[in-house]
Amino acid sequence: MVGFFIGYIRGSQADDMEIRKTATRESVHQLFDAVDAISVQGYDEQRRVVYWNRGSEVIYGYTAAEALGRKLEDLIIPADMRGAVIAGHRDWLEQGVAIPASELVLRNKAGEDVNVFSNHVMFVDDNNQREMYCIDIDLAEVRRAQAETVLKEHMLRAVFEATPDLFFLMNADGVVIDYHAGDHTNLYVAPENLIGQRAMEFLPNKIARKFQTQMARAMEQSGHSSFEYELNLPADLAYFEARVSYLPTQAQFMVIVRDITEKQKAAKMIRQQAYFDALTSLPNRFLSLDRLSQMLKEMERDGEQAAVLFLDIDDFKKVNDSLGHEVGDKLLVEAARRLKRAVRKSDTVGRLGGDEFIVLLRALKDINDLVDIAEGLLGLFREPFRFDGRELVLTLSIGIAIYPDNGASASNLLRNADTAMYQAKALGRNAYSFFTKEMNDRILRRLEIEAQLHGALERNEFSVSYQPKFDVRTERMVGAEALLRWRNPILGQVSPAEFIPIAEHTGLIGPVGKFVIKQAIAFLGQWQAQHQRHYTMAVNLSPRQFRDKKLVEFIAQTLREQEIEPARLELEITEGVLMNGEAHIDKALADLNELGVLLAMDDFGTGYSSLSYLRRYAFDVLKVDRSFINGITLNKEDRDLVVATIAMAHSLGLLVVAEGVEERAQLALLDELGCDLAQGYYFSEPLPPDELVNFQHQSADRPQTE
Numbered sequence: 070m071v072g073f074f075i076g077y078i079r080g081s082q083a084d085d086m087e088i089r090k091t092a093t094r095e096s097v098h099q100l101f102d103a104v105d106a107i108s109v110q111g112y113d114e115q116r117r118v119v120y121w122n123r124g125s126e127v128i129y130g131y132t133a134a135e136a137l138g139r140k141l142e143d144l145i146i147p148a149d150m151r152g153a154v155i156a157g158h159r160d161w162l163e164q165g166v167a168i169p170a171s172e173l174v175l176r177n178k179a180g181e182d183v184n185v186f187s188n189h190v191m192f193v194d195d196n197n198q199r200e201m202y203c204i205d206i207d208l209a210e211v212r213r214a215q216a217e218t219v220l221k222e223h224m225l226r227a228v229f230e231a232t233p234d235l236f237f238l239m240n241a242d243g244v245v246i247d248y249h250a251g252d253h254t255n256l257y258v259a260p261e262n263l264i265g266q267r268a269m270e271f272l273p274n275k276i277a278r279k280f281q282t283q284m285a286r287a288m289e290q291s292g293h294s295s296f297e298y299e300l301n302l303p304a305d306l307a308y309f310e311a312r313v314s315y316l317p318t319q320a321q322f323m324v325i326v327r328d329i330t331e332k333q334k335a336a337k338m339i340r341q342q343a344y345f346d347a348l349t350s351l352p353n354r355f356l357s358l359d360r361l362s363q364m365l366k367e368m369e370r371d372g373e374q375a376a377v378l379f380l381d382i383d384d385f386k387k388v389n390d391s392l393g394h395e396v397g398d399k400l401l402v403e404a405a406r407r408l409k410r411a412v413r414k415s416d417t418v419g420r421l422g423g424d425e426f427i428v429l430l431r432a433l434k435d436i437n438d439l440v441d442i443a444e445g446l447l448g449l450f451r452e453p454f455r456f457d458g459r460e461l462v463l464t465l466s467i468g469i470a471i472y473p474d475n476g477a478s479a480s481n482l483l484r485n486a487d488t489a490m491y492q493a494k495a496l497g498r499n500a501y502s503f504f505t506k507e508m509n510d511r512i513l514r515r516l517e518i519e520a521q522l523h524g525a526l527e528r529n530e531f532s533v534s535y536q537p538k539f540d541v542r543t544e545r546m547v548g549a550e551a552l553l554r555w556r557n558p559i560l561g562q563v564s565p566a567e568f569i570p571i572a573e574h575t576g577l578i579g580p581v582g583k584f585v586i587k588q589a590i591a592f593l594g595q596w597q598a599q600h601q602r603h604y605t606m607a608v609n610l611s612p613r614q615f616r617d618k619k620l621v622e623f624i625a626q627t628l629r630e631q632e633i634e635p636a637r638l639e640l641e642i643t644e645g646v647l648m649n650g651e652a653h654i655d656k657a658l659a660d661l662n663e664l665g666v667l668l669a670m671d672d673f674g675t676g677y678s679s680l681s682y683l684r685r686y687a688f689d690v691l692k693v694d695r696s697f698i699n700g701i702t703l704n705k706e707d708r709d710l711v712v713a714t715i716a717m718a719h720s721l722g723l724l725v726v727a728e729g730v731e732e733r734a735q736l737a738l739l740d741e742l743g744c745d746l747a748q749g750y751y752f753s754e755p756l757p758p759d760e761l762v763n764f765q766h767q768s769a770d771r772p773q774t775e
């Protein structure tokens with residue numbers, strides 16, 4: 070409408086096409102009278118107001134009555150513009166140079182600036198008088214809006230710059246349209262490669278998929294969605310939280326990415342401190358037990374077996390006390406590292422405290438596998454621990470409890486594994502042991518024996534019995550084996566099979582062993598003197614006794630004191646003594662051989678029965694274990710073994726003694742097989758010395774003759 074009007078007026082500027090009709094002017098006035106958004110003012114040739122519409126009052130503050138008749142330059146033109154306005158108006162009248170439309174800053178009634186966009190047209194009236202019309206549009210609103218936009222832009226920039234977050238503007242396809250990054254180190258791609266790229270293409274697959282789902286979600290809900298993710302940045306692994314907003318009018322996504330690495334790290338550290346051991350970084354007692362309970366639930370649900378291994382480093386306290394806690398700590402760290410390396414990912418290695426560790430093995434296929442696993446764990450420690458130019462050998466004791474056989478609850482299993490661990494310690498350390506129901510009782514009994522053994526020697530609770538030994542062919546008594554007896558007021562008679570391992574463990578075997586040697590040699594002297602005959606006396610020696618550097622000297626001295634020829638004494642050792650290959654044992658055996666005492670390999674057939682030991686050491690006698698003698702008349706395997714053993718022993722020049730002969734038939738068969746000597750209940754149980762002195766063997770078919 071305005072455009073039409075202006076065009077129409079403009080046409081009027083041509084000399085021959087002037088609008089003269091007052092009617093037209095009147096109707097135009099009518100048209101604008103009530104318009105209040107646009108100011109229309111008319112001026113005569115003296116620039117006096119001839120028309121002033123409602124819009125003029127609104128913009129400039131003067132009513133039509135106030136304005137009419139006043140001059141343009143006195144009304145709304147600021148002082149510094151007056152000359153130019155008057156000149157412009159004159160030029161138009163005189164030379165037809167129109168005043169161009171332009172933005173102007175005019176003045177209102179209150180003397181304030183008014184921003185307007187001003188158009189000007191020249192009218193010719195009925196009397197050929199020219200009237201200039203100014204059509205002004207108030208720019209105040211536009212200016213305000215513009216200023217606001219600029220302010221908002223500044224604000225936004227300030228916000229961007231002040232926040233460390235990353236901002237990405239993406240289109241519906243995830244193509245980055247714009248971004249802002251206060252800190253470029255958090256950008257996954259170089260900034261120059263960002264714009265125009267699809268985020269899904271440059272992000273790692275897993276994260277790209279997350280983005281896609283979250284963007285879809287934000288779009289569906291026409292709102293926001295947020296999620297967390299981690300990215301491997303060149304500097305480090307970083308954690309982020311992304312908030313995706315969908316801007317529906319632009320069909321764009323605004324993604325704000327916040328670096329939450331510090332927060333995550335702090336949370337992780339708190340978790341770490343609560344659940345993990347600070348020294349070894351293994352799960353601590355709390356987490357270990359929690360994992361155990363969790364595992365048991367799963368095993369119950371899946372109907373599977375599991376195992377709890379309780380590990381304790383042997384003599385760790387000694388290391389700590391002698392080398393210091395720093396060394397102890399290093400050892401624990403290395404031990405933890407080795408243990409961790411040895412188990413499956415799904416299994417747990419935890420530190421219960423001190424030198425105690427726990428291993429949880431889930432979903433066991435075969436209980437027998439535990440043997441390998443336990444051996445494997447022991448094997449881990451075979452390699453010496455090296456640090457600070459030092460080498461240390463540590464061993465472990467392992468107790469094993471099996472779910473569900475040895476307990477259904479975490480606390481029961483743990484306690485039973487602990488009990489089994491003590492059993493392993495009792496086995497001589499560097500060992501593992503399974504928990505069984507009887508084990509608790511056995512442990513208690515063991516502890517009692519240990520307590521009672523203490524001081525038993527001083528209280529004269531020990532004695533020695535003698536089991537006579539016979540020539541198989543003639544059934545003549547040729548000697549005896551000295552066997553220790555212990556009678557305790559509280560425990561009664563305790564079998565050496567039970568107390569000797571404990572005495573070995575506590576070290577008591579040293580003095581007790583000497584007691585036996587002394588008694589046996591003294592008795593031998595007495596016995597030979599009374600019978601006016603030579604006998605051999607066999608005495609058992611434990612591995613631990615060899616630790617006594619003066620053992621050989623002690624034996625030699627005792628023999629001298631009792632005036633017994635060394636060849637009358639026979640020392641029985643088991644293979645176990647030799648298996649460690651310890652140099653001081655080799656030396657002691659060589660010295661004993663030098664001294665002239667006889668060496669017997671005891672319990673042959675059990676254990677490894679390695680022939681190489683027989684060849685390597687100067688044995689004189691081989692004692693076949695009674696478990697084989699037991700079977701010789703019953704099964705071929707035992708008989709074959711005894712036959713082979715005798716043949717081999719003879720080929721090496723050894724005498725063969727059969728242990729535990731209980732029946733006449735066994736003796737007859739042994740005679741047939743060429744066995745040299747025999748002992749056993751068939752002849753006699755071990756006897757107190759006075760009974761042995763008076764002992765008479767009644768042969769079934771051969772009366773004993775002197």
Ligand code: C2E
Pocket residue numbers: 536551552553564565566569582585609610611641671672695728729730731748749750751755
């Ligand atoms: P060992 O040296 O093999 O001793 C033979 C064991 O077999 C003795 O058991 C003896 O009583 C038993 N025995 C003998 N004849 C028969 C028989 O016909 N039938 C059966 N069933 N058993 C028979 P004991 O006295 O209970 O000794 C057990 C083990 O304790 C000994 O086995 C030996 O290894 C150890 N021991 C005994 N005394 C001493 C000792 O003074 N020092 C050391 N280090 N060990 C000893």
Ligand code: MG
Pocket residue numbers: 550609641671
């Ligand atoms: Mg023996």
Ligand code: MG
Pocket residue numbers: 671672692694728
């Ligand atoms: Mg034996």
